[in-house]
Amino acid sequence: MTQTPTIDRDRLTKIIIDLVSIPSVSDDELEIMEFVAGLCEGAGIEYTVTAKDPQRPNVIASIGNGNGPTIAMNGHLDTVPVSDEHRWVTPPLKGVASPDGRMIFGRGSADMKGSVGVMLYTLLALKDAGLNGTLQAHIVSDEERGAEFGTRHVLEEIEAGKLPRPDYVLIGESSQLKVRNAERGIFGFQVRFLGRASHTASARVTGVNAIALAAKGILAIEGDIDKEHPAVGRPVISVNMIEAGVANNVVPGECTITVDRRTIPGETDETVLAEVRAALDAVKTDDPNFDYEITPSREEGYTPANITDESSPVVGALQEAIREVTGEEPEYFATWAGATDGRLYRFAGIDTVGYGPSGQNAHGANEAVFVDDLITQAQVYQVLARKLLA
Numbered sequence: 001m002t003q004t005p006t007i008d009r010d011r012l013t014k015i016i017i018d019l020v021s022i023p024s025v026s027d028d029e030l031e032i033m034e035f036v037a038g039l040c041e042g043a044g045i046e047y048t049v050t051a052k053d054p055q056r057p058n059v060i061a062s063i064g065n066g067n068g069p070t071i072a073m074n075g076h077l078d079t080v081p082v083s084d085e086h087r088w089v090t091p092p093l094k095g096v097a098s099p100d101g102r103m104i105f106g107r108g109s110a111d112m113k114g115s116v117g118v119m120l121y122t123l124l125a126l127k128d129a130g131l132n133g134t135l136q137a138h139i140v141s142d143e144e145r146g147a148e149f150g151t152r153h154v155l156e157e158i159e160a161g162k163l164p165r166p167d168y169v170l171i172g173e174s175s176q177l178k179v180r181n182a183e184r185g186i187f188g189f190q191v192r193f194l195g196r197a198s199h200t201a202s203a204r205v206t207g208v209n210a211i212a213l214a215a216k217g218i219l220a221i222e223g224d225i226d227k228e229h230p231a232v233g234r235p236v237i238s239v240n241m242i243e244a245g246v247a248n249n250v251v252p253g254e255c256t257i258t259v260d261r262r263t264i265p266g267e268t269d270e271t272v273l274a275e276v277r278a279a280l281d282a283v284k285t286d287d288p289n290f291d292y293e294i295t296p297s298r299e300e301g302y303t304p305a306n307i308t309d310e311s312s313p314v315v316g317a318l319q320e321a322i323r324e325v326t327g328e329e330p331e332y333f334a335t336w337a338g339a340t341d342g343r344l345y346r347f348a349g350i351d352t353v354g355y356g357p358s359g360q361n362a363h364g365a366n367e368a369v370f371v372d373d374l375i376t377q378a379q380v381y382q383v384l385a386r387k388l389l390a
């Protein structure tokens, strides 16, 4: 059993307050990345800057001797803007610690400068620890708006052989100190219900009201889905848009709904479509006028659910590190398994797991991160790195 590392609370807090105090809304990440590069420079940590757009750089920092696996911690420094300054009790673009030191307020504190601070702290703390292998931080821009200039660019450079390919990736997005080894997939599709337009006066004779068909169809597919995966919980289906009707006196001939379906590992777009068709075809047996067609949504597309299996060394090492540091059995982050840049590493074939702190009001007013969680995170990251790079 490794000894639980001691974390210098003041030093960690200072790094995070500095990060939160540099505004870095997506598209404006240059200054904060220069700060990160300067911090590495000053501490004698090797780093490279890689950028698709020089105004939106990413810093790849590394420690270790290279004689072993490479672990990359990934965190983004871009934030969403502040749109409701009047609701904030502290200046939103400044890192402000609460008087008891247990919280740090400011835009980006929870999502996810607190966690990036832990990554930088971890590099500083383990710089001379004699790690066998490489511990990296991929500090990226552009997570909030699709990652083209951030993690997607970093992965392109890895594929092109310009950056070392990590064996394992650790994502620091908020996870309430739970293990986030999988993410739900996203599949958008539309169902067009096909009625027959007519004059209202003859609605019962020549008309087939497509809105009425849609009402039956929606009730058939919208609701709880009786499946569950331990890592991400249940799949979700939600009918989120509806469009129909041309005039007050015309029975609508068509009605289109847009559906957002979140998948769990084991499901695909094909299995989802088969389920939806089965549910709608069951309506058809009772109503000869019921007719529909399904088209996958071009906008949403399909992102498969993705998982790094429990048997992966990085998941095992994380679980062990959590046990050692907290004395508790690790849990999966299944309650709100939204997407992170972790999916991009998984799609590139790299074992990836998430572990990050709790925060409050990410993207909202009075966003804050809990310092005790950051300290636990820092301890777990150190223990994990020492296990995989022993």
Ligand SMILES: [Zn+2]
Residues within 6 Å of the ligand: 076, 111, 112, 143, 173
């Ligand atoms: Zn985030």
